[in-house]
Amino acid sequence: MALATAAGTRPPLREVAGVPLPATTVDNWSQIQGFEAQPDDLLICTYPKSGTTWIQEIVDMIEQGGDVERCQRVTIQHRHPFLDWARPPQPSGSTYLQRPVLSTHSEGVDRAAAMPSPRVLRTHLPTQLLPPSFWENNCKFLYVARNAKDCMVSYFHFQRMNQTLPDPGTWEEYFETSVSGKVAWGSWFEHVKGWWEIRKKFQVLFLFYEDIKRNPKQEIQKVMQFMGKNLDGPVLDRIVQETSFEKMKANPMTNHSSAPKWILDQSISPFMRKGTVGDWKNHFTVAQKERFDEIYKQKMEGTSIHFCTEL
Template sequence: MKSQKSYTEQLKDVKEVFQRFTLKPVEGVPLMKPIADNWEKVASFRAHPNDLLIATYPKAGTTWIQEMVDLILNNGDAEKCQRAPIPERIPFLEIFSSPTIPSGVELLEQTPSPRVIKTHLPLQLVPQSFWEQRCKVIYVARNAKDNLVSYFHFDRMNQTQPEPGPWSGYITKFMKGELSWGSWYDHVKGYWQEREKRGILYLFYEEMKQNPRQEIVRVMNYLGQSLPDDIIEKIVELTSFKSMKSNPMANYTFFPDFIFDHKVSPFMRKGEVGDWKNHFSEEESAIFDAHYAEQMKGSDIPFKTVI
């Protein structure tokens, strides 16, 4: 670590470093400029064989699956899983550093194995060492419309991402893949197409909402863990939206408002399936659906927009 201060204290020290960064492409994928400028450190990251990679497109249930995994690996011990803010427990691989806060790569280099690692990178940008070491990978996908809505509100409150602009224009940027971490379509299809070859556990946000116990058991089995029913039920409760929204180590209220402004929109806003109906007009929905059909032609990914 660059400092002996707590993670939260370190964040408060670097207000002048944070701003709404511009995007810069890496192999055609737009990333925040500080990530792109330090790309070589990410690309050359050395994975360990027992690393677990959690991959998602932004706002597809990332924090939810992180908390599930942490609880499964810690036998449902809620107190142990509140040992630190979630970015410290499960470092964000590609995130950039500041004068006092280590980058994701730096933090991971100091994290003992076995490590759990978060990324939003599309499959083609994941460091090759993860595939060479045959690491386990959990991917969570969320239906495009709800993902778009959640990302829009996130970009409103996240003071490090580009200004989202008006809702109507944001839809266009999403469809064109002009947001941080690029095209949703390429992202979900990339991991889906490689899931069997690379042994990826591919989960759906909507299934996690519909039957959380079932999906927790799937993750548990994938990780080679075995927990009794009462612990599984405890994990179901601890990872409910209500519980996580009030969990200070998971709800990102530990980020100061010059990074995440919760007065604009809470990090954990609704966590629903079908909220897109409250945002898309009939015309916007029709345009989006036509574009979606074209982009997903030939794909058999079984997304649900309602449950």
């Protein structure tokens, strides 16, 4: 089922089991579902705009033992294959995605399959849509959750500049689209609840964006232990420093500055915009806040998860 776009010029979303997804992802659904996970895979799982690039850089820095030069070997989008990604039709001569891939293939799955073990992969998929082989192989999952209000604001600006997703329209329009879960990868509520509920049944390290912001060293240590790595204090301090928002925003290997305008138009909004906690206050009206809080209460009833919305 196709979902209408606000502008009509960008590709519409389509649905799999009631979850809206980019059309190219749906076109490659059987290949994504058939993906063969391996027992030593680490899958980074996030709802969009919850700190995906941030946790990727943290994981890579740990993997490379804090070696900054090794982390500059290639841009972040090419280090950890994005399983959901199938490229949109591209203008001739574009090099951002490096090599021609048949339109019937998920580039993320192809890249992952070609990668030596142990692999670090990533996805935005909710638990119910994850390829079954991840559960069957008891893989490790690293989930980062961000408070719903800041996530919505960040996603709004991301959709404004991301030419592969529907135009979000005005903030007022987007607010309605978002609370009804009609955005790519579906409802924030369902996504976060799904991962929270399975966190003790599988090897899941569940982190909060706000905690990483508040105490990066402590949270990075958790990731390091989860990955089975043991790095000394000075290396850990370097990782904290190198993965700060300011460093990553200025780093061409992490800020997606090499992305062409037909994918990410950073003249509209930068890929790495603010990276703060509490920016929602600059967007939500009083009426929107009250309405959102009511919806949040209903949707999250019965769950023990607790978010911080300001630091």
